[in-house]
Amino acid sequence: MPTVTQVQTTLNGEVVNFLCEPRQSLLECLRDILGMTGTKEGCNDGNCGACTLIMDGRIVNSCLVLGVEAEGKEITTIEGMASPEGLHPLQQSFLENAALQCGICTPGFLLASKGLLDKEPDADEGRIRHWLAGNLCRCTGYDKIVRAVLQVSKAK
């Protein structure tokens, strides 16, 4: 049987331990081992951004990160975006601006947008379009997504 490795990582603020095979992606570990299905698979080769999460402050495609690489990292997934006090402003803005239809790309877009605004709170439309180019949405034509992120950005 293939080797199994124990991984300890900080997931949405909680220390988590799990066992995985080295060949399993972080996406697979989240979904199949930890049962956290909020992170979505769209292409499994880094070209759609549906599995975007934040690892040590950077947005990455979790399909292109091995589970074993999560050792010692700090990871934020969609499940960690809202707080007991309520939704994250981006989540609220996506709802109000009708920035989602089928919703499969939404967790990836939200995490990518959070990754941007955490670093650049005043990102403008051009910057938002550039930053989100690695996230595909097929329903909306992006218009309402860009507006939703702009509404939360401090850019005026």
Next chain:
Amino acid sequence: MTSNQVLSEVEFNVVGKRPVRPDGVDKVTGRAQYGGDTNLTGTLQAKVLRSPHPHARIKSIDTSKAESFPGVRAVITAKDLPLASLSKEELGGDYTALKFASDHMMASDKVLFKGHPVAAVAAINAHVAQSAMDLIDVDYEVLDSVVDVREAMKPGATLIHDELRTNDMGETADQPSNIAAHMRYEIGDVTKGFADADLVMEKEFTTATVHQGYIEPHNTTAFWNSDGQLNLWTSTQGSFQVRATVSNILRLPISKVKVTPMEIGGGFGGKITAYLDAICSILSKKTGTPVKALMSRTEVFEASGPAPASWMRVKIGVKNNGTMTAVETEMAMDAGAYPGSPVMQAIVCAFACYDVENGRIDGYDVVVNKPKTAAYRAPGAPQAAFAVESLIDEICLNLKIDPIEFRLLNAAKEGTRRIEGLVARKIGFVECLEAARTHDHYKSKVEKGTGRGVAAGYWPNRGFQSSVVMTVNYDGVVSLIMGSVDIGGTRASIAQQTAETLGIAYEDVKPTVVDTDSIGYTFITGGSRTSFATGLAAISAAEDVKQQMISRAAKIWDASEDDIEFVAGMISHKSDEELKLSFKDLARQTATTGGSISGRSSVDPTGEGNGYAVHIADVAVDTETGKTDVTRFTAIQDAGKAVHPSYVEGQMQGGAVQGIGWALNEEYFFDDTGKMLNSSFLDYRMPTTLDLPMIDTVIVEVANPGHPYGVRGVGEVAICPPMAAVANAVTGVTGHRMNSLPITPGKILEAGWENGKS
């Protein structure tokens, strides 16, 4: 600069407002349960072995090594499908259709496209299933393949099906052919019409195979219980469609199959065909445990159902003043490996924007060695619109007539008879054209290095069966149960129509999409039918509730039902002002007046209102590299009534952007034998955020008389105009007519070189 306008005729209380979707919070928090999120105890993972050849005979399949691979629980081939053991006589009249459906799901004798399933493995996880699958030996006799639709039509072309004979306008041909069907529709006297013209123009157009591009890959979980009940949890646009397909292929009574539609991650027509469901079902039967399959992105491209490539010849005659005197077109659409391209819809839509006395359309449904095509947003119509609207642009340039004026002059109106014979009901095409003509975008100056294109589009919209049940809870909240899968916001739009009809708040309606055992038959979500047809079912069920509420009030007040009215959520006695109850007050009393109230309705409406759209595109072209950039885009569309304007805008913007992708960069690259070369999102180039401007919208509302709130349906027609709008804009910059989609930078450069200016 950017704007979204709604040109309303009538205002309502809830219909036409923009509440947050009921599924919204779950989708922004990652809690929504999609098909791929299904996880039943003990679930095995399945992988499907697919043909590497576009056309080959299967000589033998040896699964023994895969079967003995550690962790493998079952391996199947087409021999495990019941059809393999049934003779033509045993099956009777449906044999060909069933054989095609069964073979499409898993090939029994020949593979007809690269990606065609030949075997499947269920194992403890997907990695093990994959490794085991690689150990299956298939001995193929590779056959010549035919890829291009025109080549496939030629006499002597390699035949894909030995026994397929052309259905030529109702007559079956003698000899086998790749042309599954030829149809012709004609009106007036075409010869005379062209003779009367001052200018006759004719051109050929082609479009490439394109994919719907939904982000969620196909997935299914099947559990065949030991009591004989088969349960499926899947991502589909039509749970009842999946039930029908699976019961047909597996020879099961429909009541033995229960399909639960999970949250769906996009479909656009591509999630109507059931690809994995029967495969997982058989694997589940063999193993006694749930079996789940998830397609890879490559499988989605190679083995689901893209939209057909097409060849079209269009000829139009006009008077010098622009009046169209005659039209003619031939359209050949590639159905892929099995018959069934949407060429009939292409025929219906090709000239539906115009009032032409004389016209003829020939359509051909042609099989080739490519994946069997499926519906894609307004199936057939976008290709036809590209050809017709491009040639009209050429005519406008020739006659120096403004493209909107030309279309206004020839526009279809209520009463216009179309070539396929139907007469237009009340439609809003003229209103769309007027909105385009007066739009700030159309009046603005065209920037240097940029071209502006205009094009129109048509989709009939659909009715078909829908069922709705609603229950009044004691707190006055209405549980709304439906069979229509929600793909673009229909839980919201049906809840709004329910609330409007009952005179209650949107927040007091709780919509749920349920499985096939829990509601009456409901046709797929597609064809721009759900807000219209399921909306009608909800309105009718709400009327049922209202009538029962009146009965209860009559009981409480000891009055006659005739003396009680239900207006704006209030139940009151017509003559006694003291006797009045709000919806909530009465709901509270249902327990003591006969029990819970449920309304129900099943409908099969035919009053769908046709959809029209006009798009304006500004496209900048770097003539040195052929690079294009859409710099401004406006979509104008008649929604009849926009139940939820934000979601209607979302449909218009999403459709427009899919059309922009189809116009500029999206295509399947096939090698000479039909192997797809670009089966990833890296090389199948869908537009990204950086490739687009904001998409301005104008919702025109010309009420559909076939619906109490005027709803027409909005999803499809938005994808019809963009290809020609973009092509016409590119022509405006380069001076070259782009008659082949996609309009890649390479094609723009080559058009320049051919015309001697690079």
Next chain:
Amino acid sequence: MEPFDFLSPSSIDEAVQTLASKGNQARIMAGGTDMLVQMRAGRGTAPFVVDIKDIPELNEVSYDASKGLTLGAAVPCYRIYEDKTLSDAYPGLMDAASLIGGIQIQGRASIGGNICNAAPSGDSIPIVIALGGICNIAGANGTRQLPVEEMCTAPGRNALEEGEFLVSIHFPAPQANSGANYLRFIPRNEMDIAVAGVGSSVQLDASGQNFVSARIALASVAPTPVFAKEAGDSLAGKPVNEDTIQAASELAQSAAKPISDMRGTVRQRTHLIGVLTRRTLNNAIERARGA
């Protein structure tokens, strides 16, 4: 994906030993953005994957205005373009680092990985060649240096011997009045593989009117990235004008040996090399004059 063992050495010595003991059974991983996709497709699978990201030297970014830049082979792209000093000193490198994949990919992918992956279309390779990058390679026999233009030997093949790995890339200090630029042609605006790409670097004289030297390299027009030496050399000592730039672009075109495939034709690619050489030279000149 086939199973593998995952090893993450924390020093160069440990990595050398690990690779020596595993021989051709090991595959080296940096950001993994190409490698994992390939392995998932059944290409280049190996029983051992050696992650070199825990080795300090592989994460090093050290810049000194007189000595130049040493860029660890595993440094992800964002660390280049988010570093203002580096972006100012090597704007051409920033061009490439900020267009490899999307932002998610740039959080993981490295210039070193891009070079070792040795794709003809590798977006960072032409500019690294144009900037005169030198590869520092470690192996059982110690370390060695190799100019980047000699690293790619065939599509997907690099010059590393068994047991060797790329530690870092050294870039010479930017000269006065120098500038560089990388441009690629893609049909979309992001997330694409170059149909053709050109990296150019120039050094001008103090007047800004004459070339001192120039280096030009090309992507996606041969089995490996191409160092168009003659094209760059043709500019040395010449005045900056349309004619000299045109002549260089024509030499670059003749250095290109493209094929026709789904991404472009021979004619289109050759044409684009001409256009992109002119554009990158003009951008590099503008930067040289502005600096």
